[in-house]
Amino acid sequence: MNREDHIVDGFKATLIARATYMLSSALLLFVLARYLLDPDGYGALYWAIGVLAIIQLFADLGLSRSVARYISEYRETDPGQVPHLLRTTVTAKLVLITVVGYVLVLFHERLALALGEPGAVPFLAAGALYLLAFSASTFSQVALQGFNHLGYSAIVQAVSGIGRLVFAVAFVLAGLGALGAFFGYIVGYAIAAAIGVGILYYGFYRRYETAEEYEEGLSRRLLEYSVPLTATQSANVIDKQIDIVLVGFFINPAAVAFYTLAKQITDFVLAPAESLGFTISPNFGEQKAAGELESARQIYQTSLTNVLLLYIPAAVGLAIVARPFLTLVFGTDYAAAVPVLQVLAGFVVLQAITNLTSDSLDYLGRARARAMAKGGTAVANFGLNVVLIPTIGVVGAAIATVATHSVYVAVNLYIVHTELGLNVARIARRTGLICGITGVMAVSVLVVTPLVSNLLMLFGAIAVGTITWAVLAVLSGLVDPGQVRSVIS
Numbered sequence: 001m002n003r004e005d006h007i008v009d010g011f012k013a014t015l016i017a018r019a020t021y022m023l024s025s026a027l028l029l030f031v032l033a034r035y036l037l038d039p040d041g042y043g044a045l046y047w048a049i050g051v052l053a054i055i056q057l058f059a060d061l062g063l064s065r066s067v068a069r070y071i072s073e074y075r076e077t078d079p080g081q082v083p084h085l086l087r088t089t090v091t092a093k094l095v096l097i098t099v100v101g102y103v104l105v106l107f108h109e110r111l112a113l114a115l116g117e118p119g120a121v122p123f124l125a126a127g128a129l130y131l132l133a134f135s136a137s138t139f140s141q142v143a144l145q146g147f148n149h150l151g152y153s154a155i156v157q158a159v160s161g162i163g164r165l166v167f168a169v170a171f172v173l174a175g176l177g178a179l180g181a182f183f184g185y186i187v188g189y190a191i192a193a194a195i196g197v198g199i200l201y202y203g204f205y206r207r208y209e210t211a212e213e214y215e216e217g218l219s220r221r222l223l224e225y226s227v228p229l230t231a232t233q234s235a236n237v238i239d240k241q242i243d244i245v246l247v248g249f250f251i252n253p254a255a256v257a258f259y260t261l262a263k264q265i266t267d268f269v270l271a272p273a274e275s276l277g278f279t280i281s282p283n284f285g286e287q288k289a290a291g292e293l294e295s296a297r298q299i300y301q302t303s304l305t306n307v308l309l310l311y312i313p314a315a316v317g318l319a320i321v322a323r324p325f326l327t328l329v330f331g332t333d334y335a336a337a338v339p340v341l342q343v344l345a346g347f348v349v350l351q352a353i354t355n356l357t358s359d360s361l362d363y364l365g366r367a368r369a370r371a372m373a374k375g376g377t378a379v380a381n382f383g384l385n386v387v388l389i390p391t392i393g394v395v396g397a398a399i400a401t402v403a404t405h406s407v408y409v410a411v412n413l414y415i416v417h418t419e420l421g422l423n424v425a426r427i428a429r430r431t432g433l434i435c436g437i438t439g440v441m442a443v444s445v446l447v448v449t450p451l452v453s454n455l456l457m458l459f460g461a462i463a464v465g466t467i468t469w470a471v472l473a474v475l476s477g478l479v480d481p482g483q484v485r486s487v488i489s
Contacts, residue, residue: 017154021161022268028165029264032172032181033257033330041178043253046260048123048182050244051115052130053237059100059131062229063089064139066222068146075147080211081218086143086200088219097135101128116249122179126186133189140196147204156196163188231371238378243385243397250389258337259394261330266344269314270351297420303356305430309478311352312431313438317465319345320445324452324461336394343398350405357412366415373411377404430478437472444468 033042067089074081104111108124137160144153168184176183244263248256318325322341326334361370381404388396416422445465452458473479 017158020158024161024165025264026268028168029261030329031169033261033334036169036172037178037181039254039257039333040252043248043256043258043260044117044119044123045178045181047117047244047248047253047256048120048127049130049185050241050248050260051111051120051124052127052134053241054245055100055104055127056131056134057230057234057237059097059135060093060139060230060233061096062226062231062233063092063096063222064142065229065233066226068142069225070218070222071143071146072148075208078211078215079208081215082208083205083210084214084218085222086205088222089139089143092223093135093139097132101131104128104131115245117253119253123182126179126182130182130186130189133186133193136193136197137189140193140200143200144196144204149204152196152199152203156192156199159195160188160192163191228368228371231375234375234378238382242378242382243389243401246382246385246389247394247397251394255336255394258334259340259397261326261334262337262341262344262398265318265341266348266351269311269318269348270355297422300356300416300420301422301427304353304427305478307352307356308349308431309434309473311349312434313441313465313469315345315348316438316442317445317462318348320442320449321452321458321461324449324458328452328455328458339395340398343395343402346402347398347405350402350409353409354405354412357409357416361412361415361419366419369415370412373408373415377408377411380404380407433476433478437469437476437478440472441465441468 032045033039037045067085070085071082074085104124104127108127109121112118112120112124137156141153141156144150144156164185165188166184167187168181171180171184172178174180240263244256244260247259319342322345323335323338326337326341330337358370381400384400384403385397388400390396392399413422417424442465445461445468448461448464452461470479474481
């Protein structure tokens with residue numbers, strides 16, 4: 001199988017899993033927001049998850065992505081070192097999770113009170129279990145990416161999404177409320193972790209014959225490379241979660257619900273870009289090691305153009321139909337989320353580019369440069385949130401996210417360009433054509449949106465925009481129907 005076929009197969013497997021994960025997540029947020037939890041309960045649940053996502057950084061410290069990078073390299077050059085790499089990483093992560101979990105158990109009540117959310121005490125009390133399950137699940141998923149066996153990684157992701165849906169809904173229906181939904185998350189991640197770790201051990205660890213000696217300095221390099229990854233991962237998580245924490249701190253749980261719901265919708269829209277980035281990134285490390293930069297450049301440019309073709313129109317369409325979508329699907333209680341979603345529509349395009357680019361930079365060995373950029377924009381995002389949330393409310397958090405992420409994307413693209421020598425003129429021409437298509441599509445959606453009064457008409461308005469986009473994309477030559485049929489088949 002050639003590299004292009006391998007990427008297509010990996011992308012389809014990852015996309016199916018990501019679609020399963022996102023559909024189950026979408027169904028979960030719909031059921032919780034529409035029927036099972038009020039905005040205060042919904043906001044409290046995701047506020048606690050946001051806090052734990054930040055704490056979880058100390059339970060990983062970039063080790064998962066660091067070992068994935070070295071697995072990708074050494075499985076080709078010296079497979080006997082792979083078991084050593086896995087043992088080092090697992091040992092270090094167990095120590096970290098034990099220490100972080102113990103500290104959280106001791107100080108969970110003080111933390112909740114310090115952050116102004118005493119209602120979050122029971123969530124944080126169970127936080128150690130959440131950290132263990134989530135960390136093991138994500139570690140196995142990323143490590144399997146390093147082996148470039150994306151089908152297995154996709155299975156872990158899909159199982160976590162389905163498990164969360166089933167158990168969160170079941171526990172809420174059992175009368176446990178938002179805390180029950182939280183335990184549903186824990187059980188879902190725990191099942192996915194058990195499957196992922198099992199695949200790693202029986203499918204890969206035992207397959208490699210362990211080298212008699214651990215390569216001198218390899219464990220040190222593994223840990224050293226985790227340092228910039230820790231900085232990047234920390235900045236990334238803080239960038240995504242600190243706004244949720246600050247909205248809860250400055251306003252109330254209901255505002256957290258409005259902001260979280262809008263961000264979850266953008267996450268759902270971003271699933272294809274994340275799948276593509278997850279799929280192609282290991283290939284850049286392999287191609288750089290083999291000196292095949294021309295191939296890497298073509299893969300990235302084609303992927304970037306396709307991502308822009310999909311997400312620029314999607315973002316504009318999302319901003320136009322935000323009001324009828326939120327009020328008809330989730331109810332009028334969530335009408336306050338409309339301006340947040342409209343602002344975050346711009347974030348959709350930026351995050352789509354980031355999903356395609358960020359992991360690729362890690363595999364190209366540019367984690368340190370990316371870490372510096374992410375750290376700087378994360379600090380700026382925190383500062384803007386502190387200024388804007390108290391003054392203009394929850395929309396301020398969305399504005400801060402879009403503004404700072406724009407800078408981060410620009411820096412990422414520059415770094416990729418220095419590594420691969422992108423054809424900037426060609427990319428600019430295609431982007432201009434995509435914007436023209438988007439403009440025509442936007443007019444067609446704006447004409448029919450005022451007529452929307454029920455879900456059927458909403459889907460009809462979305463269909464009008466989709467058909468307009470598809471026809472123009474084919475007529476412009478940006479989409480080859482034959483190639484699309486080939487990929488699907």
